[in-house]
Amino acid sequence: MYRTHTCGELRIGNAGQKVTLAGWVQRTRKLGGMTFIDLRDRYGITQLVVEADAEASLLGTATSLGREYVIQAIGTVVERQSKNSKMPTGDIEIKLDKINILNKSMTPPFTIEDESDGGEDIRAKYRYLDLRRNPLQKALALRHRLAHEVRNYLDAHDFMEIETPYLIKSTPEGARDFVVPSRMNPGEFYALPQSPQTFKQLLMVAGYDRYFQIVRCFRDEDLRADRQPEFTQIDCEMSFVEQDDVLNMFEGMMRTLFKNVIGVDVPNPLPRMSWFDAMDNYGSDKPDVRFGMTIHEITDKVKGKGFSILDEAKYVGAIAVPGGAEYTRKQIDELTEWVKRPQVGAKGLIYIKLNADGSVKSSVDKFYAPEDLKAIGEAVEAKTGDIIFIMSGNEKRKVQTMLGVLRIEMGNRLGLRDPKVFAPLWIVDFPLLEWSDEDNRFYAMHHPFTAPKPEHMDLFYSNKKEDLERVCANAYDFVLNGTELGGGSIRIHDSEVQKRMFEVLGIGPEEAEYKFGFIIHAFQYGAPPHGGLAFGFDRVCALFAGKDTIRDFIAFPKNNMGCDVMIDSPSRIDKVQLDELHIDIRKEQ
Numbered sequence: 150m151y152r153t154h155t156c157g158e159l160r161i162g163n164a165g166q167k168v169t170l171a172g173w174v175q176r177t178r179k180l181g182g183m184t185f186i187d188l189r190d191r192y193g194i195t196q197l198v199v200e201a202d203a204e205a206s207l208l209g210t211a212t213s214l215g216r217e218y219v220i221q222a223i224g225t226v227v228e229r230q231s232k233n234s235k236m237p238t239g240d241i242e243i244k245l246d247k248i249n250i251l252n253k254s255m256t257p258p259f260t261i262e263d264e265s266d267g268g269e270d271i272r273a274k275y276r277y278l279d280l281r282r283n284p285l286q287k288a289l290a291l292r293h294r295l296a297h298e299v300r301n302y303l304d305a306h307d308f309m310e311i312e313t314p315y316l317i318k319s320t321p322e323g324a325r326d327f328v329v330p331s332r333m334n335p336g337e338f339y340a341l342p343q344s345p346q347t348f349k350q351l352l353m354v355a356g357y358d359r360y361f362q363i364v365r366c367f368r369d370e371d372l373r374a375d376r377q378p379e380f381t382q383i384d385c386e387m388s389f390v391e392q393d394d395v396l397n398m399f400e401g402m403m404r405t406l407f408k409n410v411i412g413v414d415v416p417n418p419l420p421r422m423s424w425f426d427a428m429d430n431y432g433s434d435k436p437d438v439r440f441g442m443t444i445h446e447i448t449d450k451v452k453g454k455g456f457s458i459l460d461e462a463k464y465v466g467a468i469a470v471p472g473g474a475e476y477t478r479k480q481i482d483e484l485t486e487w488v489k490r491p492q493v494g495a496k497g498l499i500y501i502k503l504n505a506d507g508s509v510k511s512s513v514d515k516f517y518a519p520e521d522l523k524a525i526g527e528a529v530e531a532k533t534g535d536i537i538f539i540m541s542g543n544e545k546r547k548v549q550t551m552l553g554v555l556r557i558e559m560g561n562r563l564g565l566r567d568p569k570v571f572a573p574l575w576i577v578d579f580p581l582l583e584w585s586d587e588d589n590r591f592y593a594m595h596h597p598f599t600a601p602k603p604e605h606m607d608l609f610y611s612n613k614k615e616d617l618e619r620v621c622a623n624a625y626d627f628v629l630n631g632t633e634l635g636g637g638s639i640r641i642h643d644s645e646v647q648k649r650m651f652e653v654l655g656i657g658p659e660e661a662e663y664k665f666g667f668i669i670h671a672f673q674y675g676a677p678p679h680g681g682l683a684f685g686f687d688r689v690c691a692l693f694a695g696k697d698t699i700r701d702f703i704a705f706p707k708n709n710m711g712c713d714v715m716i717d718s719p720s721r722i723d724k725v726q727l728d729e730l731h732i733d734i735r736k737e738q
């Protein structure tokens with residue numbers, strides 16, 4: 150037997166027992182002739198001690214140990230002289246009789262401590278060493294716990310976990326597909342799934358009325374911060390359901406995860422906010438509702454005072470930032486520059502300070518009398534001591550989005566976004582379609598399988614752009630603390646409606662048949678009404694841990710360039726492989 154106990158297990162009650170532990174040498178130190186060794190495994194750290202008068206061979210072995218050596222340690226549990234209350238095993242140590250070196254280790258390129266001295270690149274290259282560190286072990290343990298609870302909950306509600314294929318057909322809509330060349334079918338390619346969307350719908354047609362899968366998905370997107378080209382979804386679908394059935398089922402699941410995994414109670418039922426309210430009040434379809442500072446429209450309040458920028462704007466909105474009347478000129482200038490960065494895209498920032506002494510001061514004093522400014526303050530529900538930030542423009546949603554970005558930034562600066570506070574909610578009633586001026590066509594706001602609301606069917610069959618823009622869907626997002634954790638919809642299950650959807654999206658009948666014929670046909674064989682959703686599992690893990698980067702919650706993630714520097718992937722393949730795949734690589738430009 151390699152070990153009788155783990156390194157996190159022994160307590161004072163075990164004193165006197167003979168034990169055998171196995172693990173990695175975290176560090177060794179000598180003190181007054183005694184040698185202390187911290188032995189680590191996944192479960193914790195136990196202190197080992199070799200007495201000054203131990204046998205020479207044991208002393209010799211103890212002093213020869215390097216960091217990360219793998220050893221087996223045999224000895225007796227004894228009470229420690231100087232206890233360490235910070236460690237669960239801190240009351241005891243193991244007085245050693247014998248050490249067996251199971252394997253040596255080169256000196257690791259960085260310290261395997263909670264706070265490592267290794268930079269990100271080196272830790273990525275030696276991910277298997279980084280994974281020995283406690284924070285990463287905790288992160289993966291949380292991931293495991295969450296997956297386990299998801300399976301328990303869904304199993305208890307009659308969901309079946311069914312695997313769907315990874316080698317499928319390329320139908321890029323939204324993100325780019327990763328493709329895989331087919332050796333047996335020269336010139337043809339599989340695509341890796343961006344999600345199992347069509348397969349889970351086919352499972353509904355097949356009668357598996359409650360499906361789920363914790364499944365890898367692949368999207369070949371330019372990697373924005375904290376995106377991974379392969380990521381995991383909790384993917385679910387149900388038949389014979391309306392929107393409420395889906396929302397109730399999955400807020401039940403999320404409530405169970407909150408309670409069982411991190412001991413947090415969230416409201417029952419969860420709040421639901423329409424997409425329109427989210428945009429109007431928060432300037433975002435994933436509002437962070439942990440704090441107020443909501444957006445107020447003041448278009449009517451600012452007109453007719455001779456200030457042409459606001460007079461001409463179709464939409465004027467504002468937020469009131471608590472305590473902001475204290476801001477210095479320099480701080481306001483810095484914020485103004487901040488909103489002018491391309492990532493925000495504002496032209497400028499108008500401010501009104503409601504000073505503690507009752508006076509007002511603004512960047513537009515020339516045009517507005519103090520009473521006008523105070524009236525704006527009231528409209529924005531600002532308090533004495535606040536600063537009001539105003540933005541304007543012709544496109545309401547654009548201005549609201551910029552105010553929304555500013556709101557989040559102010560929330561960050563004011564410490565209003567505590568990651569240990571959880572404010573989940575549903576966003577509902579999304580528009581079905583989104584017009585792109587650039588491409589002069591509609592895109593599906595969620596995806597092309599999302600059904601129009603039954604009461605909007607007439608609008609859906611209209612050929613007028615403004616009618617189609619008004620069509621809403623029974624689509625929903627699960628939002629937590631300003632992040633979209635999941636989303637889904639009630640689906641189209643009628644082949645004629647599905648055809649119409651493709652038509653609206655500018656996908657001609659031939660193209661629709663080529664790309665999606667299988668699903669249109671399937672709908673002709675008794676497709677039940679159905680709907681579902683998917684959660685981004687990596688992000689669920691990160692947010693439950695109060696973190697905002699998903700990388701630590703994936704055992705072997707990719708870097709910002711989509712590379713795994715540990716295995717050096719992607720990489721070239723040799724000529725023989727290329728030939729088999731019927732692929733020529735163009736000469737490098």
Ligand code: ASP
Pocket residue numbers: 343344345346385636637638681682683
């Ligand atoms: N397949 C969708 C997605 O990946 C989720 C859903 O509609 O169920 O976003």
